[in-house]
Amino acid sequence: MKTVRIAAGQGFWGDWLEAPYRQVTGGPIDYLMMDYLAEVTMSILQKQKTRDPALGYATDFVTQMERILPTVVERGIKVTASAGGVNPRACADAVAAVARKLGLGSKVTIGVVTGDDLLSRLDGLIARGHDLKNLDTGRPLRDVRDTVLSANAYLGAAPVVDALQRGAQIVITGRVTDTGLTLAPMMHAFGWPADAWDLIAAGTVAGHIIECGAQSSGGNCLDRWESIPDLANVGYPIVEALEDGSFDLVKHPGTGGRIDVACVTEQLVYEMGDPRAYITPDGVADFTTIKLSQAGKNRVRVSGVRGKPATDKLKVSIAYFYGYKAIGTLVYAWPDALAKAHAADRILRLRLKNLGLEFEAIHTEFLGATATHGSLPLADIDPDAIPEVQLRIGVRARDKAPVDRFTREIAPLILNGPPSVTGFAGGRPKPEEIVAYWPALIDKRMVEPAVELVRA
Amino acid sequence: MKRRLIELAHARSGDKGDTANVGLIAKKPAFYPILVKQVTAARVARHFKGMITGPVERFELPNLNALNFLLHGALDGGGTISLKTDAQGKVFSTALLRMAIDVKGRK
Incomplete structure (x- = not known):
């Protein structure tokens, strides 16, 4: 049976710069998938576009x-990347320029996926009765319309x-789901129909497993973490997909990390809601049907995935200006370290x-006592x-x-508060602008994805 | 006898808005029924008392020997709004593993 190898190159903008190179040179792959967009990233990119x-x-993608x-x-490797942010066409132009500079201009076709950006259409959508209600609070978007900085629908694999x-070797997208960047190569290579719900669900699960890069190959894995080999040389995960929807998760030979059922299970439950309904624009995957087995060293087999039809909605990610925050710290x-810190907190609040x-x-x-685990650790330690x-006060x-x-009330505590205080070398904290996230849904038929080809 | 959850399970957590999720995974299939029986939504809500402002939901994944918990109101508004060090709920996982569990007849 035909296999297709899809390698994860970046789990987020800021992930390991060595990973993509290691994935394309470390062994055979057919596709390189690179995810660049977190929820807040879009608003940062929108600001940059307003200025220029x-x-x-994601400029790192061009590098x-x-x-x-x-x-x-x-090697004829194809690339799918959500590096386009709010300006996929400009990203494609920059990659085309790089291709020409390398003398590869005639050999590279770039596909550009747009249609996700709803910012310029918001008023029209609201006027036509699309409230874009906040999924968490139920408030309509018009309440914060004046402060909206970016608005993007999550497109799927289609x-x-x-x-x-259409022959693109490098596909650069705006806001496409992380999982769609992995599912799309499988649909393309195997000719899966868009309504083959079990196959769509299987490809979505594959995408979820590799969308966070090395988090499924030994990175951030708690189970027997101290025995995970050679994380300095960690191999990023690769999906070895079969036409029937089953796939193996592997990594290149000679790399570090560990691919086992424990690590893959940790990634499967990461950021999960209701496991019976993992909803994407492409379909709904049921995570309670996934079967995992260790099929060899650093090889986990994934099978049995069942899916349900897609919904008629798309998720919209909206960023808006919220206010200001600042965080000050002293050590x-x-x-009586903890008692002194408590005293300083009381004085500052007063x-x-x-x-x-x-x-x-x-x-x-x-921090060092009750920061991340609340008061739970106090049962185990002698204060x-x-x-x-x-x-740390925010x-x-x-x-x-x-x-x-x-921000001007932290430093005075050094001389006019409790004793044995240090760790203020960083100076006065700076007020930071808060750009908040507003999740909403929109009818699918209101969003029209577009594809154009750019030849280098 | 009393055991700590960390001896029976491992976990990973993440965020969705102001909700933290904790996926709790049995280290051996034989431990999964113990987790199902003892690590209830109500017990987890008591464990995190003072750390979360909303309810706790639990989902079962017997195929993965795992439970998924949603801790609502765990992240001070979540994302960029949150003032917490753990604004994305990354270590609620190990906070849950501090829980004490009764294990009958096991050493």
Whole structure:
């Protein structure tokens, strides 16, 4: 049976720069999948595009392509990447320029997937009764319309398949689902129909397993973590797919990390909601049907995946300006480190109150004691033995003024608060703008994906 | 006898808005029924008292010997709004593994 090998090259914008090169040179692959877009990334890119209309995409992708394009062309590897951000066409132009510079201009066809960007259409959509209600709060988008910075529908695999079928070797997309970038090569290579729900679900599960890069090949894996070999040389995961929807997860020989049922299971449950309904634009996967087995060293077989028909909605990711926040830290040392940090927190809060400053939230953590696990660790430790505690206080407000004043109240505590304090070398904290995320749904028929081809 | 959940299970957690998810996975298939019986949504809600503001949901994945928990209101608004160190709920996983479990007749 024909197999198709789809390799994960990036799990997010900022992932290991060595991974794509290692994936295309470390052994045979047919596709390289690179996921660049987190929820907040789109608004950052939108800001960049406002400043310079030639920007708004993941510039690191272009640097990566310059490094790997000769190998990609020589070996006939196809690339699917959500590097286009809010300006996929400009990203494609930049990659085309790189191809010409490398003397590969005549050999590279780039597919550009657009149609996800709804920012310029928002008022029209709202006027036509599309409320774009916040999925968490139920509020209609018009409540925050004036502060919206970006709005993108999550497209599925279909336009990526279209680009591949039209001969694109490199497909650059805007907001396409992470899983669609892996599912599309499988649909294209095997000719899976868009309503073969079990196969669509299988490809979606494959996409979920590799969308976070090495998180399924030994990275961030808790089970027997100390025995995972050679993470310095970690191999990123590769899906070895079969036409019947089953696939093996593997990595290149000679690389570090570990592919076993435990690591893959950890990735399967990552960021999961209701496991019976993992909803994408392409279909609905039922994670309670997945069968995993160890089929060899560093080889996990995935089979049995069942799916259901796609819904008639698409998710929309909207970013809007929310307000300001700042976080200040100080370190208190033994003796009584935790008690001193608590005292400093009480003093600071009283001062903020006496100044009449109003915040939406003040959040205090004691790192080294109760920060990430709440008070649970206190049952196990002797507070008197803690060598040091970092006091970390954050504030949030809609206005900048109280946040700005807060940033000036940290340093005085060094001389006019509890003793044995240090760790303030970073200086005064800076107020940060908060760009918040507004998830919504929209009728599928309101969004029309588009594909164009760019020849280098 | 009392055992810690970390001896019976491993876990990974993540976020969706203001909700943290914890996937809890039995280290051996024989441990899965113990997790199903003892690590109930109500028990997990008590465990995280003071750390979360909303309810706890539980889903079963017997095919993976795993349970999935949704901890609503766990992340101070979540994402970029949150002031927490663990704004994306990455280590709620190991916080759950601190839970004490009764294991009959096992050493």
